[in-house]
Amino acid sequence: MKVVVDMNKCQDHGQCVFASPDVFSMDDDGHLAYVPDPDDALRDEVEEAADVCPLQAIRIEG
Amino acid sequence: MTELPGRIVVAGASLGGLRAAEQLRAAGWTGAVTVVGDEPHMPYNRPPLSKEVLAGKAPFESLALTPKPAAADVEWRLGTKVVEARLAERTVELDDGSVLPYGGLVVATGMRPRRLSCPGPLVGRHTVRTLADARALRDELARPGARVVVIGAGFIGCEVAATAVGLGVREVTVVDPLPLPMVGPLGELLARALRTRHEQRGVRFALGATVAGFEGDDRVTGVVLGDGSVLAADVVVESVGSVANVEWLRGNGLDLADGVLTDEQLRVGGRPEVVAVGDVARFPNARYDGVARRVEHWSVPSDTARHAARVLASHLNGADAELPPFAPLPTFWSDQHDFRLQSFGAPALGRDDVRVLDGDPADDVLAGYHADGRLVGVVALGGQAATRGAARYRAQLLRQPALTA
Structure with missing residues (x-):
């Protein structure tokens, strides 16, 4: 599974971090960091992270 | 079968x-x-x-x-x-x-959107719910020198007022019958801080004021308040609930x-x-x-x-499995000017007991809302640091048993 975040849209709400802490995190400056190729076993939580993004900036490919 | x-x-x-x-x-x-x-x-x-x-x-x-x-x-x-x-x-x-x-x-x-039924022309009056609404409003806000009156100081009203200021319109006035903006969801402490922030960025308020009607023939030219005074308006936004x-x-x-x-x-x-x-x-x-x-x-x-x-x-599918009852942790945010409101939990249930958990209402602030002495919600107002502070209380709010328990 491939995760792509449109960083032009992302406004660092951090809702994805609550939904999928294995894949998304906030760095020390409060900006989003993420694992671009997470294990397929995490699909449910990554899909939830994509759902709860207020800017709808998270795309899942494959 | x-x-x-x-x-x-x-x-x-x-x-x-x-x-x-x-x-x-x-x-x-x-x-x-x-x-x-x-x-x-x-x-x-x-x-x-x-x-x-x-x-x-x-x-x-x-x-x-x-x-x-x-x-x-x-x-x-x-x-x-x-x-x-x-x-x-x-x-x-x-x-x-x-x-x-x-x-x-x-x-x-x-x-x-709920619409106001008081008398006056309809042209020039807008709501913000759909793509078509926003397109029409955007065209009007882009007109040079527009005077904007926003009726209703809730989420939509405060956001639209901030956006209009950012677009450089001539003036923006927010009208609401309540004494402070967003006082329903936020309570007095943060609502007062919010008002100050808006005023510092050029938004005017007519609070404790009702709307009696609209002036103008073909299109709106002013908003008549309950005390008879008139706010000149080229564009009116009605954000009075739904x-x-x-x-x-x-x-x-x-x-x-x-x-x-x-x-x-x-x-x-x-x-x-x-x-x-x-x-x-x-x-x-x-x-x-x-x-x-x-x-x-x-x-x-x-x-x-x-x-x-x-x-x-x-x-x-014939399973009829009984799920645990629906019990979401509410969350909301609102971006206005250069700051954000970020909430977790149910602050409206704890509006009578609001405590500053971190910061200062004049700066980045995190407020805790309590019912029966227990934290039921948090709201941050300010920049990144404040909203990160709110997020730190999310886990605690999720862990708490129901108020009825």
């Missing part, structure tokens, strides 16, 4: 309708799904309509929501709407006269007093084959006091759809 359950009709094609369709697939429903929506567009994301998109910083096209691949076979009937439901017969009728029988029904028809789209459900013995009442599993009228999602659903939240409320936060369509789809799919 069980009867084939047939088709699920989702009435409403906004975020709640889309998420319901997707979550039905995720919950194992493999039968037909038809989503009916009155707007001509596929579902889109509404929050930027009062902010980035209204400001021209993001194109309208950027709002499109992408349905998940699992929902690729969902049938979309757009530009039409359900005008009547006959729940006993399990049919809905569309505005083109066609009748759709269903095995399951998802109520996702949402809200529409009305639930439930007329189509009348005649079925449902409680439609404020949205549609559901049980703790989001089922409607005691019918296991009818559920409601999104801001039209008036549901009890088992996390709090069990009182049924409609909630207009952006997170609600996704949260309700996830739960309601499981309930409905389980029933139609």
Whole structure:
């Protein structure tokens, strides 16, 4: 599974971090960091992270 | 022998309708799904309509929501709407006269803006709910020298006022009968801080004021307040709350007093084959006091759809597994000027006991809302540091037992 975040849209709400802490995190400056190729076993939580993004900036490919 | 359950009709094609369709697939429903929506567009994301998109910083096209691949076979009937439901017969009728029988029904028809009924011209008066609304308002705000009056100091009103200031309009005045902006969701402490921040950035307020009418012949030129004074206006935005789209459900013995009442599993009228999602659903939240409320936060369509789809799919697939009652942790945000409001929990339930948890109301601040001495919600006002502070309380709010426990 491939995760792509449109960083032009992302406004660092951090809702994805609550939904999928294995894949998304906030760095020390409060900006989003993420694992671009997470294990397929995490699909449910990554899909939830994509759902709860207020800017709808998270795309899942494959 | 069980009867084939047939088709699920989702009435409403906004975020709640889309998420319901997707979550039905995720919950194992493999039968037909038809989503009916009155707007001509596929579902889109509404929050930027009062902010980035209204400001021209993001194109309208950027709002499109992408349905998940699992929902690729969902049938979309757009530009039409359900005008009547006959729940006993399990049919809905569309505005083109066609009748759709269903095995399951998802109520996702949402809200529409409430309009002021006081006298005066209609041209120049706007609401912000749909793409078409935001397009029309954007054209007017872009006119040089526009004087803007925003009626209603809630989420939409405060966001639109901030956006208008950012666009460089000549003046912006926000009118509200209450003494402070957003005092309902925020309580006095933060509402006062919010007012100060808006004023420092050029927004004027006419608070404790009602609207008696509108001046102008062909189009609005002023807003007449209850005390007889007049605010000159080239553009008026009415952000005075919303009305639930439930007329189509009348005649079925449902409680439609404020949205549609559901049980703790989001089922409607005691019918296991009818559920409601999104801001039209008036549901009890088992996390709090069990009182049924409609909630207009952006997170609600996704949260309700996830739960309601499981309930409905389980029933139609013959499993009827009893799920734990719906108990979401509410969250909302609002971007205004260069600051953000970020909330977790239910601050409105703790408005009478608000304490500063961190910071200072004049700067970044984090406020805690308490009921019976217990933290029930937090709201941050300010920049990144404040909102990160709010997030730190989220886990604590999630752990707490229900207020009724």
